[in-house]
Amino acid sequence: MICYCCQRDVSLVRRVLLRGDPGECPPGGFASPADPAYQAYLHNNAFRTAFICPGCYHSLDNEFGVGEIGGRAFNLAGKSRGGRVPVYSRHEADKLGMMDDEATGPQLPLGP
Ligand SMILES: [Zn+2]
DSSP states (O other): OOOTTOOOOOOOEEEEEEOOOOOOOOOOOSSOOOHHHHHHHHHHHOOOEEEEEEHHHHOOOOSSOEEEETTEEEEEEEOOOOTOOOOHHHHHHTTOOHHHHTTTSSOOOOOO
C-alpha cells in the first residue's frame, strides 16, 4: 500500500481525514466560481479519506495537525488526531477491499 504523504510502499496504514495545502488565494480573488483555479482551491481545501503510514501520521499528529512531508504541506483533521484512527495491515486492507489505488490518496469527497 502506498502512503499518500510520503509515497512509500508500507505494510501498515492509518485511515485518516486529511487535506493538502490549499495554496494561496490569489490577490484580488478568483475570476469566478467556474475558475478552474478556484475549483482546485476548493478541492484541495476539503478533508478527504487518505491512507498514510504510521511515520507520517506521527509527524502530523500534533496540536494543529499540520506538517510538511516530502516538500508538501498536509493538514490532519481534528478528529483524526491523538491516535484515534484505525490502523490497517495489508491483510486487513485486502479483506476490506481497499485496493492499492485507493490507498494512494484522498479521492472520496466527504459530506458536509
Ligand atoms: Zn508516509
